[in-house]
Amino acid sequence: xxxxxxxxxxxxxxxxxxxxxxxxxxxxxxxxxxxxxxxxxxxxxxxxxxxxxxxxxxxxxxxxxxxxxxxxxxxxxxxxxxxxxxxxxxxxxxxxxxxxxxxxxxxxxxxxxxxxxxxxxxxxxxxxxxxxxxxxxxxxxxxxxxxxxxxxxxxxxxxxxxxxxxxxxxxxxxxxxxxxxxxxxxxxxxxxxxxxxxxxxxxxxxxxxxxxxxxxxxxxxxxxxxxxxxxxxxxxxxxxxxxxxxxxxxxxxxxxxxxxxxxxxxxxxxxxxxxxxxxxxxxxxxxxxxxxxxxxxxxxxxxxxxxxxxxxxxxxxxxxxxxxxxxxxxxxxxxxxxxxxxxxxxxxxxxxxxxxxxxxxxxxxxxxxxxxxx
Amino acid sequence: xxxxxxxxxxxxxxxxxxxxxxxxxxxxxxxxxxxxxxxxxxxxxxxxxxxxxxxxxxxxxxxxxxxxxxxxxxxxxxxxxxxxxxxxxxxxxxxxxxxxxxxxxxxxxxxxxxxxxxxxxxxxxxxxxxxxxxxxxxxxxxxxxxxxxxxxxxxxxxxxxxxxxxxxxxxxxxxxxxxxxxxxxxxxxxxxxxxxxxxxxxxxxxxxxxxxxxxxxxxxxxxxxxxxxxxxxxxxxxxxxxxxxxxxxxxxxxxxxxxxxxxxxxxxxxx
Numbered sequence: 001x002x003x004x005x006x007x008x009x010x011x012x013x014x015x016x017x018x019x020x021x022x023x024x025x026x027x028x029x030x031x032x033x034x035x036x037x038x039x040x041x042x043x044x045x046x047x048x049x050x051x052x053x054x055x056x057x058x059x060x061x062x063x064x065x066x067x068x069x070x071x072x073x074x075x076x077x078x079x080x081x082x083x084x085x086x087x088x089x090x091x092x093x094x095x096x097x098x099x100x101x102x103x104x105x106x107x108x109x110x111x112x113x114x115x116x117x118x119x120x121x122x123x124x125x126x127x128x129x130x131x132x133x134x135x136x137x138x139x140x141x142x143x144x145x146x147x148x149x150x151x152x153x154x155x156x157x158x159x160x161x162x163x164x165x166x167x168x169x170x171x172x173x174x175x176x177x178x179x180x181x182x183x184x185x186x187x188x189x190x191x192x193x194x195x196x197x198x199x200x201x202x203x204x205x206x207x208x209x210x211x212x213x214x215x216x217x218x219x220x221x222x223x224x225x226x227x228x229x230x231x232x233x234x235x236x237x238x239x240x241x242x243x244x245x246x247x248x249x250x251x252x253x254x255x256x257x258x259x260x261x262x263x264x265x266x267x268x269x270x271x272x273x274x275x276x277x278x279x280x281x282x283x284x285x286x287x288x289x290x291x292x293x294x295x296x297x298x299x300x301x302x303x304x305x306x307x308x309x310x311x312x313x314x315x316x317x318x319x320x321x322x323x324x325x326x327x328x329x330x331x332x333x334x335x336x337x338x339x340x341x342x343x344x345x346x347x348x349x350x351x352x353x354x355x356x357x358x359x360x361x362x363x364x365x366x367x368x369x370x371x372x373x374x
Numbered sequence: 375x376x377x378x379x380x381x382x383x384x385x386x387x388x389x390x391x392x393x394x395x396x397x398x399x400x401x402x403x404x405x406x407x408x409x410x411x412x413x414x415x416x417x418x419x420x421x422x423x424x425x426x427x428x429x430x431x432x433x434x435x436x437x438x439x440x441x442x443x444x445x446x447x448x449x450x451x452x453x454x455x456x457x458x459x460x461x462x463x464x465x466x467x468x469x470x471x472x473x474x475x476x477x478x479x480x481x482x483x484x485x486x487x488x489x490x491x492x493x494x495x496x497x498x499x500x501x502x503x504x505x506x507x508x509x510x511x512x513x514x515x516x517x518x519x520x521x522x523x524x525x526x527x528x529x530x531x532x533x534x535x536x537x538x539x540x541x542x543x544x545x546x547x548x549x550x551x552x553x554x555x556x557x558x559x560x561x562x563x564x565x566x567x568x569x570x571x572x573x574x575x576x577x578x579x580x581x582x583x584x585x586x587x588x589x590x591x592x593x594x595x596x597x598x599x600x601x602x603x604x605x606x607x608x609x610x611x612x613x614x615x616x617x618x619x620x621x622x623x624x625x626x627x628x629x630x631x632x633x634x635x636x637x638x639x640x641x642x643x644x645x
Binding site: 055059066067069084132141287310311312321343346349353360 | 494495496497499500550551554555557558561562565568569570572573574575576578579581583586587589590593594596597599600601602603604605606630633
């Protein structure tokens with residue numbers, strides 16, 4: 001099944017995407033609507049099916065099903081818990097495509113400027129809905145668990161959480177480097193046990209402050225630290241997370257001190273509990289995840305690329321996305337999970353999006369012109 | 375409030391005062407009062423825009439991440455839509471209504487100061503972030519204006535006592551015009567979001583709760599446009615539809631995260 005998804009058995013060559021069989025089906029569906037429109041141009045069932053009443057009915061039907069998705073958690077069990085995989089949903093999309101297709105054929109008999117604007121929007125909608133529906137089974141999505149310095153030659157389907165069924169790759173992926181860059185860490189004072197944040201401030205060495213009768217001072221701040229017993233020391237490799245030693249004191253002489261560090265290395269976030277139900281903690285939000293990878297082809301060709309969130313790396317019809325990493329290890333992660341996606345329908349969807357936007361631009365300029373003239 | 379939000383309370387109160395005075399002056403006839411009212415609307419608008427600029431510079435990122443930030447954008451864009459529509463189509467009372475609604479959004483922000491930071495998670499660091507949100511907020515503003523026109527239309531409809539041969543009140547065309555413009559921006563926002571999601575994760579659409587409600591909102595207005603094109607709705611029906619559709623939009627904006635199905639959305643905002 002997996003090899004079928006990826007092409008010929010055993011040969012998972014990332015060739016330029018070919019037109020899949022579903023494209024012929026979708027094309028045949030569109031041509032069939034054209035033939036019906038041509039055979040029965042006026043009146044009767046075909047006119048009704050391509051009319052605005054059915055448009056409204058199919059959109060309302062789809063809206064009703066979308067409302068169910070919006071209200072009921074989609075976690076399986078009963079059609080209303082997996083609506084988008086149900087028959088009512090498939091039928092609503094088919095009805096929408098038939099209705100849109102017939103209307104497009106009917107309008108395309110006269111290519112006036114007004115009709116062109118209308119056609120752009122509706123053809124765009126048809127292409128987007130059709131390509132997403134027909135193409136959903138053609139999209140190949142696999143997960144490659146890249147390990148630093150090691151050539152990985154197999155991948156897994158995203159649903160295969162246990163990674164029981166490896167899929168051979170036509171190339172080896174070598175993770176050269178994984179970078180987790182964080183924003184400057186912040187000291188957080190919050191209430192206990194609700195965790196509601198009362199005060200935040202960027203952590204720097206020597207910083208002093210006060211809150212609700214407490215005074216604090218950052219006695220030490222290590223931007224890149226590694227654990228050493230119960231405390232921390234500077235990480236010579238510069239790959240560690242921050243750590244800060246904070247001292248607290250109160251006017252009546254009460255004192256507290258402790259190390260603050262983010263949740264990494266499999267250890268929970270270090271916090272300091274203060275009297276009166278206050279907690280001091282620190283966190284540094286991630287700014288960037290970046291994997292530098294090399295793809296080594298069987299023929300000896302090697303390609304190097306960088307993968308970031310929002311910046312996928314493209315190679316021969318595949319796109320490589322930054323999906324995950326070893327969260328327990330944080331910046332020291334030796335693992336980066338890369339998702340490789342091959343979507344042969346991409347140009348069709350882009351074409352549909354462009355047409356739909358053109359149709360919207362036309363509607364923006366001219367406004368709505370109700371049936372039968374102004 | 376501290377940091378980038380420090381000037382907000384003073385500017386917001388000044389903007390609200392300017393708009394309040396503009397509404398009062400606009401109620402009374404007289405050329406100089408109308409001119410003064412227009413100037414005060416512009417002054418209020420400039421203050422909210424100044425606040426946004428200050429915030430953008432101070433936070434060192436586009437201020438779209440929290441609900442408070444989007445409320446501020448709405449407070450700037452909604453009156454702007456009102457002025458443009460009033461100028462273009464002569465819906466005379468709209469600036470006042472839009473500015474009053476913007477004051478509510480400013481007041482909510484004054485009452486709920488947030489914990490603000492400069493953090494922008496990696497998924498939001500995209501060139502699609504600004505166009506996606508700005509286009510959506512312009513769409514929300516236009517559809518908000520359509521809802522205001524509709525609620526006023528419904529109110530007038532209820533007070534009307536039909537007389538034989540009497541003059542028919544204005545139709546739903548202004549509201550429909552606004553709904554169509556808003557729908558155009560809503561569509562662009564939806565498409566920009568899908569393109570962005572494809573670039574970030576390789577999916578156009580994941581049925582994330584916010585996406586689901588955004589699709590429902592879009593379909594609701596799409597149905598309206600088809601009904602209006604087919605002249606299926608009478609005046610009162612059109613007003614009632616647009617006012618109800620805006621409730622769906624508001625739920626998509628604020629309410630969906632309250633649902634069990636809304637938990638864990640990538641679109642959940644803080645604040």
